[in-house]
Structure formats: structure tokens, C-alpha cells
Amino acid sequence: MKFAYRILHPKLAFLLVTKHEDNTNVMTLAWHMPVEYDTIAIAIDRENYSYELLSKSKEFTLNVLSIDNLDVIWKAGTTSGREIDKIKELGIKLEDGVKIGTPHIKNAMAFLECSIEDELKLKEHSLIVAKIVHAWADKRFFKETWLEGCGIPMHVGSVFFTTNSKYISVKKRR
Numbered sequence: 647m648k649f650a651y652r653i654l655h656p657k658l659a660f661l662l663v664t665k666h667e668d669n670t671n672v673m674t675l676a677w678h679m680p681v682e683y684d685t686i687a688i689a690i691d692r693e694n695y696s697y698e699l700l701s702k703s704k705e706f707t708l709n710v711l712s713i714d715n716l717d718v719i720w721k722a723g724t725t726s727g728r729e730i731d732k733i734k735e736l737g738i739k740l741e742d743g744v745k746i747g748t749p750h751i752k753n754a755m756a757f758l759e760c761s762i763e764d765e766l767k768l769k770e771h772s773l774i775v776a777k778i779v780h781a782w783a784d785k786r787f788f789k790e791t792w793l794e795g796c797g798i799p800m801h802v803g804s805v806f807f808t809t810n811s812k813y814i815s816v817k818k819r820r
């Protein structure tokens with residue numbers, strides 16, 4: 647039962663960027679789902695520094711870095727912005743938001759700008775429901791879907807990740 651939730655994995659590992667006043671932070675986030683075409687939900691531990699920032703600013707960005715950045719993805723998910731400046735230490739370059747005040751990651755394969763609409767407080771985590779107010783994806787990697795083999799990082803569980811190496815179509819290809 648302890649690992650039942652991992653039956654839902656692999657899940658795309660995002661970098662969640664949060665900003666409130668002069669404080670900006672990044673953390674890894676794999677617990678997310680679409681709930682409407684323009685609305686998503688994320689699950690975040692209320693102990694996380696990122697939670698403190700997004701509950702004040704009411705917004706965040708979700709950024710996809712390629713699997714080549716696994717060290718950054720891992721470090722952002724295993725250290726806290728309360729202890730170190732992860733943006734600086736991980737060499738993350740940020741760009742100003744398009745529709746919101748929270749920045750996104752400059753060399754991301756895609757990013758979503760999200761504005762918080764609702765929160766459900768569970769035991770340790772909060773389910774945050776947010777509207778996608780702006781979305782961008784690099785056409786080299788995403789055209790209606792992620793392109794086969796483009797190298798998105800997917801968290802399997804524990805220290806294991808995988809990527810989208812091979813697609814299978816319901817229609818036979820010629």
C-alpha cells in the first residue's frame with residue numbers, strides 16, 4: 647500500500663517556479679493532472695517553501711526541462727529554497743512572465759502560466775486548482791502532442807526516470 651500511488655506513474659516531472667515579492671523559488675513536481683481543457687490541478691506539500699510562495703502570490707509556472715537536465719530536476723526536488731537559493735545554485739535562467747508576475751525558465755521545452763482558483767487541503771498536501779492563462783511549447787518538441795523521442799523527463803518513482811522513446815499508434819503506419 648505504501649507505494650500504491652506509484653501505480654499512477656510514470657508522470658512528467660515539471661519544474662514549478664514560484665515568486666512572491668523578491669523571493670523566487672523552483673521545485674520539482676510530478677503530481678499534476680488536467681481537470682478541464684484550460685484548468686489543471688497540482689498536489690503540493692504544505693511544508694514546501696514553494697507552497698508558502700504560491701499561496702501568497704496565487705500563481706505559478708510549470709516548466710519542462712529535457713531529460714538531459716536530470717541533475718537539476720533531481721536537486722530541485724531534494725533541496726529546499728528555505729536553505730539554498732536554488733535558482734542561483736542550479737544555474738536556472740528565468741524570463742519575465744507573459745500574463746503573470748511569476749517568471750518561467752528560459753531554456754524550457756514548454757511552460758504553463760497558471761493562476762490559482764481553488765485549494766483543497768488534504769492531510770499533508772493541498773490540491774491546487776489553477777487556470778492556464780498562457781502556454782508555450784517549442785515546436786521542435788511539441789506539435790499537438792509531445793513528439794516521439796523528444797526527451798521529456800518522466801518520474802517512475804524513487805531515483806528512476808524514463809522518457810518518451812517510442813510511440814505506438816492505433817492506426818497502422820504505412
Ligand SMILES: Cc1cc2nc3c(=O)[nH]c(=O)nc-3n(C[C@H](O)[C@H](O)[C@H](O)COP(=O)(O)O)c2cc1C
Nearest residue numbers: 673674675676677690691694695696723725726727
Ligand atoms: C521527481 C520528483 C517529483 C516531485 N513531485 C512533487 C509533487 O508533485 N509535489 C510535492 O509537494 N513535492 C514533490 N516533490 C518533492 C519536492 O520537489 C521537494 O520536497 C522540494 O525539496 C521542495 O522544495 P521547496 O521547499 O524549495 O519548495 C518531488 C520531488 C521529485 C524529485
